[in-house]
Structure formats: structure tokens, C-alpha cells
Amino acid sequence: MKKYFSLLLSVGVLVSLMAPVDLWLAPNYWVKSAVKITLFVIVPLVLNWIFKWINLKELLFFRKKGRKLIVVGSVIIYLFIIGVYLAIGHLFDLTGVTVTLEETMAINRDNFIFVALYIPIVNAFIEEFFFRGILFLTLMQYVKTSYAYIISAGIFSIYHVAIMTNWFSVPLFILLVFSLFVAGILFNWINDKTGSIYGSYFVHAASNLAINTIGLHLFGIIG
Known part of the structure; x- marks a missing residue:
């Protein structure tokens, strides 16, 4: 229980x-990214060393299990997001x-391409390490699987509220x-099936790539 409460806190x-x-x-944006790496990677690594939540070797080990699921899931999520945007x-x-x-964030037409590459490659891994590795896969050791799914996906969606507060109208925001909550559940399920954060990382990267493709269109970089 001590590990469980220390993890959630x-x-x-x-x-x-x-x-x-x-x-x-x-x-x-790059300053914000440095802060995010500190809070979502470096600090959790230190805390995990103190509280011994999860074995990092197991967490970061790349398993071949579920490769077909990962590839198909990545393609489907990319096409789905683009399809919804077009529709x-x-x-x-x-x-x-x-x-x-x-x-x-000082993101503009001139630097968006670099940001669009950074987000699926680096930022997606940071979030998967934190929300699915440190949080979801660790929670599964202490609570019912259904609770781990809901808690992790809920915190994942709530976290993005701060990022998107002023971006959209209320209906689109909701x-x-x-x-995002559904995506969190999906990412959790993929990790549950593959036993690794890399499954959700590739699917997360594909979804980010789709969103950034839309961003390239909004910035007028692509037609």
C-alpha cells in the first residue's frame, strides 16, 4: 500500500x-520539453529508485510479442485520425x-516541421514511459486491472486539458x-497485451504523426 499511495501521490x-x-x-516549446523530461522521466527515475515501484529492466525491455498488432494498430490509428479530420x-x-x-509555445510555420518530428519520436516516448510505464504497468501490480486502466487513462486525458484549454471551442474540447481517455484505454490495452511500453509508443507516435500531418495542413505547409 505504501508503494501504491507513493506512486499515485x-x-x-x-x-x-x-x-x-x-x-x-x-x-x-523546447524549454517546456526540457521541463517535461525532468518531471516525467528524470524525477520518476529517482523516485522509482527510492520506492522500488517497478523493475526498469523489465519495463524498458523490448519484446517481440504483438508485433503484428502494433503495426496494424499504428496504421489504423493514423488513417482513422486523418479520416475523421477530412470528414x-x-x-x-x-x-x-x-x-x-x-x-x-513559439511554434510557427518556420519551426513546425522540427516540432512535428520531435513529438512522435521523443515526446510520445516520454508520455508512454510516464503514463503507461511508471503509472499503468506499475499500478497493475497493486490494484485490479480495470482500476489501473481507468486511473491511467483518466490522468492521461486530464493532463492534456491544460495543453488544450484555449485551443478549441467547448464542444470540440469535450x-x-x-x-484522449479512449486513446489512453487503447494504449493501456496494447501494453497489457504486449507486456511492454513500446507497443503503445509506436501507436502513440502514429497518432501524433497524424495530428501533426493535420498541423502541417493548418500551417499551410502542405495542401
């Missing part, structure tokens, strides 16, 4: 510390997205938060 504090950075401090994107006002990115 630590995750809650770290997510809470990251929220002000996203909401109010609004530093340059209903015109129903929502997305003009504020690029403006908010430029004002709050839809995205719900979609």
Missing part, C-alpha cells in the same frame, strides 16, 4: 507541476490552433478530452 504532484507550465508560464474537420473552427501555438 508522486504522479499527481508531477502532473500538477506540469500544468502551470502549460497554462501560465508558456515558455518556448468533419470543416465543421469546427480550427483557426485558433496555429495562433495559440505561436503565442504560447470531444477531444473524451477521445
Whole structure:
């Protein structure tokens, strides 16, 4: 129980510390990324060394199990997101997205390509290590699997609230938060089936790649 409560308290504090950075401090994206790496990777590594939540060798070991599921899942999630955007994107006002990115993170048309590569390759791994590795796979050792699914997916979706607060209209915002919760459940399921964070990492990277493809369109980089 000590490990369980220390884990939830630590995750809650770290997510809470990251929220002000996203909401109010609004530093340059690369500064924000450095803060995120510190809070979601370095600090959890130190805390895991102290509390012995999970064996890192087991957590970071790349298993070949479920490779077909990972590849198919990655392709499906990419095509699904692009398909949804093409089908209903015109129903929502997305003009504020690029403006908010430029004002709050100094992301603009000139540097978006670099950001679009960083997010699926590096940022996706940071989030999978934290939300699925340190949180979900560790929680499964202490609580019922269903609880681990809901807690991890819930915190994952809530975390993104701070990032997207001023991006969209209320209906689209609610839809995205719900979609993030469902995505969190999906990522958890993939890790549960493959026994590794790499399964959800590749699928997460594919979803980020799809979102960034849409971003390239919104910035006018691609037609």
C-alpha cells in the first residue's frame, strides 16, 4: 500500500507541476520539453529508485510479442485520425490552433516541421514511459486491472486539458478530452497485451504523426 499511495501521490504532484507550465508560464516549446523530461522521466527515475515501484529492466525491455498488432494498430490509428479530420474537420473552427501555438509555445510555420518530428519520436516516448510505464504497468501490480486502466487513462486525458484549454471551442474540447481517455484505454490495452511500453509508443507516435500531418495542413505547409 505504501508503494501504491507513493506512486499515485508522486504522479499527481508531477502532473500538477506540469500544468502551470502549460497554462501560465508558456515558455518556448523546447524549454517546456526540457521541463517535461525532468518531471516525467528524470524525477520518476529517482523516485522509482527510492520506492522500488517497478523493475526498469523489465519495463524498458523490448519484446517481440504483438508485433503484428502494433503495426496494424499504428496504421489504423493514423488513417482513422486523418479520416475523421477530412470528414468533419470543416465543421469546427480550427483557426485558433496555429495562433495559440505561436503565442504560447513559439511554434510557427518556420519551426513546425522540427516540432512535428520531435513529438512522435521523443515526446510520445516520454508520455508512454510516464503514463503507461511508471503509472499503468506499475499500478497493475497493486490494484485490479480495470482500476489501473481507468486511473491511467483518466490522468492521461486530464493532463492534456491544460495543453488544450484555449485551443478549441467547448464542444470540440469535450470531444477531444473524451477521445484522449479512449486513446489512453487503447494504449493501456496494447501494453497489457504486449507486456511492454513500446507497443503503445509506436501507436502513440502514429497518432501524433497524424495530428501533426493535420498541423502541417493548418500551417499551410502542405495542401
